[in-house]
Amino acid sequence: MTLNQLVLRSMRKNAKNYYLYVFALIFSVTLYYSFVTLQYNPAITKEIGNGMTATVLKAASYLLLFIVIFFVLYANKLFMNRRSKEIGLYQLVGMPKGLVTRLIAIENIILWLGAIILGVFMGFITSRIFVMILLKIIEKDAFVELSFSLEALLRTVIVFLLLLMVVILQTAMRIRRVSLLSLITTTVVADEKVKKFNAFQMILGFIGLVFIGYGYYLSTTLLDLLDDPTLTPDKMLIQLLLILTLTIGGTYFVFRFSVALILNIVRKSKKGLMSVADVLSLSTIMHRMKSSAMSLTTITILSATTLGILTLAYISYYSADAMAQDSVSYDYVMYEDTGFDLIGEFDKEGIQYTRHDLDLLAVQADVRPLLLKEFAQKKDVSTLLTVQVVSQKDIQNKLPNLQLKEDEGYIVGYDSLSAENIRLESQKPIQFITSTGTDELFITEVTEESLVPNYHNYNFITVIVSDSYFQKLLHDPLNENQKIVGMELQEMDQLKKAEEVFEANKVSVEIPYPSGLATKTVSVESQETYRLDILNSLGLTIFISGFLGLAFLIATGSILYFKQMSEADEEKGAYTILRKMGFTTNEIMKGIRRKQLFNFGFPLLIGLSHSYFAVKAGWIFFGTELVAPLLITMSIYIILYSIFAILSAGYYRKVVENAF
Template identity: 45%
Template sequence: MTLSRLVFRSMRKNVKQYYLYFFALIFSVTLCFSFTTLQYNPSVVEALELSRTASAGFKAASYILYFIITLFVLYANQLFMKRRSKEIGLYQLIGMTKGLVVRLIALENIVLFVVAVCAGMVIGYFSSRLFAMALLQLLEIDMVINLAFSQEALKQSIIIFSILLVVIILQLVWMIRRVSLLSLFSATKQADERVKRFSIFHSVMGLIGLLLIAFGYYQSTMLFDVEKSAMFENLYLHMLVILGSTVLGTFLFFRYSVSLIMNTVRANKKGHLKVTDVLAVTPIMHRMKSNAKSLTLITLLTGLAVGIMTLSYISYYSAETKARQVSPYDYILLNNQGNEFIQQLDQEGVEYNIDTYEIATVNLNIKDLVSDTLQDSPLFEGDSTTPVISLSNFQQRVHEVQLQNEEAFITSYADIIAEVLPIHAGREIVVKAGETEIPIYITEIREDYLLSNIVSYGSPLVVVQDALFEEIQENNTEPERISSQIGINLVHEGDKEKAEEIYSSLADQRTVELNDKYTDTFVQSSYEEVRKQNVAVFGLTIFVTAFLGLAFLLTTGSILYFKQMAEAEEERESYNILRKIGFSKADILKGIYAKQVFNFGVPLVIGLLHSYFAVKSGWWLFGSELVAPLLIIMVLYIVLYTVFAVLSIQYYKRVVNNSL
């Protein structure tokens, strides 16, 4: 028999083992080639006007995808080689040299890999248009996307996958040449770990694992809390402590804590074990030593992927809120510049509402409003320039607010600064207007945004009584950089396109002279312009992270499935014995269900907890909404993990059905 015929017969024989690996590989190549083709599509390049930053982001994401696939393929290949160890041993037993066996397995893998890569590239080429349409939908760009074949994308993909194929072959050579003939026949029967006795050391390490995870979670809640965190001044050290405790705690959890919990459960049953205990609890405990590393990696990858995707989605989900903070009105005119815009709106019959603000500034030290524990912090050295408006101006937006003599309140205090540096009302502070010190009593802290970000200096806004505002203006001897703002909101959404065209055409008339250290002039963008800029940046980010998230999900889910396939084959004889002594198929499946709930559910749940606390510690750096993006991403991962779990259960059912 020729080597080629032997290769194809071997592939037909092992098709049941390779089919999911084959399709997972095709899907991986499809993702990578689609992504690579996408960045060279002329329509996408034209629509995005790819800057160096965007292009570098695409390339970096491509390399990360290739790296993920490389790890996945190497791990899967190692797993399947272990399952075929007896077959490889038989080849050597009938007289085939190790070199010939290497050629046989290498040719088989080359054929499989080349077919998968070619199929993945073909599917990826056609699906790239679908992904391009999804990208432009995220970016709210309306244009026709054409299929375009990129020689550069093909060249890059061929180079990467050729290198991966060489690495796979080298792995095969190393695996086959390093093992003995006897070990090949016993490889699938080698126990991962046979627990002789659960010692006190194991119990202590199990408790330490749980405590380390809890400590990491607790520290993450104080990561940006300057009032509680003693390590805030060394933020990187705090992050490393959280990361180290969480990673080590996760490993110890799978290595010792799981066995501790299950030993406790078994001890409480006092020897009355059910078939579920035999088929689920015991195998899990006996495999924890070898599974601890892989389950830790899967858990951390799940947490990382969910966290990154959630933060990206929070940014995209909050694009409108962020735009409103930069431009609280649809259109803003500064220093009475651009009044022609209002005239043209009137001429075009566009209905609008208008609010006018007079702006002054004071110098204040925010430390007077923080907690007593932070009064001496070096964060509050010196005063900061803060804008001030009158109560009557503020009442244009919020009518019911009232102030008494020397009372004031602070607004536009939210988002990042409010999370990092919380301030408290009910205190008296002193502000400086010129050389005059004026005491005011802060009644409340609000979140209303009224002024353009260029007006507010990135600081909160102080609202005082009209008489006090006039006093502040009189004592400010230096002219204000921006002394007035006109805010305009359209009455009818349908007038937006016409108003945007007018506003854009009058950019020169709206230019404000700042004479600032960093810039001399400034042109205020409309709310819609800022929103579209946010959508363009965050939409591209979430698109890239979604690709990486899918790759992570494919990798972790497939690895878990492959491990369950291997364990099912190893336990086939156990099912045969259980069936012979009278256990029904339903009894056996109960234990299998419980085992799959653990194998897929526990890494997923802990990974989701890791991502939740990681995201919760600093989500406000990325946007203004947490719950909806987090739930959407988590539900997506739960659904897709459930699919892998169902596939695993179906494979176990086939093994059980064939056990007699």
């Protein structure tokens, strides 16, 4: 029999094993080619630009390459483990190691070339879908054609041919270094059995839980650390590295010691009366935990990091509308000094709107009396701030039920970012600085609503006061007045036309800061334009984060699935014995389902916990909404892992059914 005939026969015999490996290869090539080809798509070049966009996409492609290498090499390792007995038998019948290496190398070359061709074809088809998703995120209307890129093809082929060489070299080294006996017994060697837990292992298990808890605590203090006047970049870096070290180290200790320790306590509590389900779940997990701890830790940390980045990106996207509403509280805002009559242009085009005239005052105020007790005691907290003041009359259209007395005020625009820096509470006074001294005003309510353009408040707060009190502040020479006009469209179907008029006539104007020491450029503002600017600036980041995040989640979920398939094959002999003893498939599957619940559920639970605290530490810098984006991304994460868990349980059922 020639080598070529042996290769073809071997591939036919291993068809049931190849589909797993081929899936990993095709999936990796498809992802990589479809992402790389985005850099050369004419629709992206036209709508977004080809300067910084190409650079960002190229940098992201290196991150994707890391995911691909991690995924393919791990899949190859599992694949070779499943074929180790076959490789040992080749040597047992007299084939030299060099010939066995050539046999496996030829099989790999055939598989990889086929996977590259099919993966590039699928990537060519799916790349159009990804371009459409990206343009949808930034709300650009453009026709997207199927675009073939020779540069992307060459990069993909070169990357995967180099990776093929690494795989062949990895396989050759394994065949040459490993003994014949170890190759034959690879799939039947049991993991080290944990017979006894000593005091040191118990301490390490407890330390793992403490490390994670303390890491979580430090993450909640990051924002408070920003208020420290002695904070330096090195100090912040040390804090971040400490959190990462505690979290990663704690996670490993939990998988390596804590889990086995807890399960051993559960096992002892049964006093030897363990059911088949207990044996197939508790005992199996304990005996495999030493070899699985590092891989589970790696998957958990990488998944948590990916999920955290994905959540933060989605927070920015989800919050775009709210951020635009907070910054430009009317559909259009024009300033008195611009000399731009947008109203006249709207009248000329027949655009229906409602006009709101506002007087804004920049007033110096001492907010210390409003601070929470623990913040008021901090000497390093700056409490003399410039706040924006507006009269109740001018805001009546948005707060029709608001009634204020002469000495009362109502605060709006106190968002989550402001709350993290300075904690205010209502039913306390605020002190305005006037030309005659200070004047105290009682604050009845502090809310997050942003109802007034934040021209004078530096994204802090706006104080609504009674009309008579506003007139008193208006005539104070220390306070600067700015007149603005807000316009709200009566029919939102006229928005597109209104935007065209706005873009054709908008101007900018230099407006002095209240201090008079500097100026700022203020455009006649459009809420819709502001929202689209947010999407344009963040759209590519959101898309890349989502693409890489989902790719990583699918890769880690697949790796767990592949690992469970290998374990199922290794345990087939035990299932055969149980079936011969009279146990049914459903009785055996009861214990296996418990094991799958742990193998997928426990890393899932820890990953969700890690990502939650990571996101909670800095989400306010990315948007205004936390709960909804967090729940949506975590739901996607849970659904994906649940799919892999179900597939894994299905494979186990087939193994158990065929074990009799």
